Amino acid sequence: MKTTGGSDDQKRRAAERAADLVSAGETVGLGTGSTAAFAVRALGRKLESGELDGVRGVATSFASRQLARDSEIPLLDLDEVETIDIAIDGADRVDSDGNLIKGGGAAHAREKVVDAAADRFVVVADPSKVAETLDRAVPLEVLPAARTLVSGRVADLGGDPVLRTAERKDGPVVTDNGNLVLDCDFGAVEDPESLADDLSATPGVVEHGLFVGLADEAYVGTEDGVDVRTY
Ligand SMILES: O=C[C@H](O)[C@H](O)[C@H](O)COP(=O)(O)O
Numbered sequence: 001m002k003t004t005g006g007s008d009d010q011k012r013r014a015a016e017r018a019a020d021l022v023s024a025g026e027t028v029g030l031g032t033g034s035t036a037a038f039a040v041r042a043l044g045r046k047l048e049s050g051e052l053d054g055v056r057g058v059a060t061s062f063a064s065r066q067l068a069r070d071s072e073i074p075l076l077d078l079d080e081v082e083t084i085d086i087a088i089d090g091a092d093r094v095d096s097d098g099n100l101i102k103g104g105g106a107a108h109a110r111e112k113v114v115d116a117a118a119d120r121f122v123v124v125a126d127p128s129k130v131a132e133t134l135d136r137a138v139p140l141e142v143l144p145a146a147r148t149l150v151s152g153r154v155a156d157l158g159g160d161p162v163l164r165t166a167e168r169k170d171g172p173v174v175t176d177n178g179n180l181v182l183d184c185d186f187g188a189v190e191d192p193e194s195l196a197d198d199l200s201a202t203p204g205v206v207e208h209g210l211f212v213g214l215a216d217e218a219y220v221g222t223e224d225g226v227d228v229r230t231y
Pocket residue numbers: 002003004005031032033034035036089090091092101102103104105106107108111
């Protein structure tokens with residue numbers, strides 16, 4: 001799994017503390033990325049020790065499903081769940097109001113479905129993800145045939161869209177849903193709600209990586225503990 005941002009110790013502290021929030025019998029949204037992976041592994045260990053009987057996971061990506069299987073977490077398909085008790089997921093940026101940019105791993109479409117459905121959505125992060133404003137490119141998952149038109153609309157909105165390419169393949173990143181990703185630099189996003197509305201209203205955009213007003217808490221791992229923020 002690709003590692004980004006701060007130290008693994010910071011990520012692990014945040015994620016393991018968040019995993020402690022899960023109770024026996026709960027349905028848990030399993031986030032994607034290097035930070036959420038620590039939570040998935042921690043849940044697997046708790047299940048193995050008998051601490052979390054009846055817990056079932058809902059994966060947010062191919063990668064999180066695979067990790068959950070390796071960790072022997074029983075899984076429910078996303079299309080069969082009606083409620084999710086808690087979701088634990090990473091982020092690429094967390095602003096002071098708990099708004100997020102997600103999608104560094106191109107998983108934000110399914111992540112948003114799961115995270116938004118959860119009764120409690122806990123973000124796990126290291127300090128490198130925390131900023132006053134969302135100052136990072138916003139990933140858009142787009143229908144392949146719509147990418148040129150969507151790019152034009154992004155430019156009209158003041159953004160600079162770049163097609164995400166794969167590191168170990170000649171060509172673009174293709175999401176778990178068979179779509180492409182445009183990383184759209186809008187500079188610092190001063191009004192995430194308004195930009196999220198504009199992007200949601202753009203035909204061809206399957207989902208954008210702005211998560212506005214969805215997070216209930218952020219657990220930020222530090223050098224010696226976990227900084228808990230509630231929104
Ligand atoms: O698509 C990927 C997700 O939104 C990740 O949760 C996000 O990119 C953070 O990943 P990481 O914990 O590896 O920095």
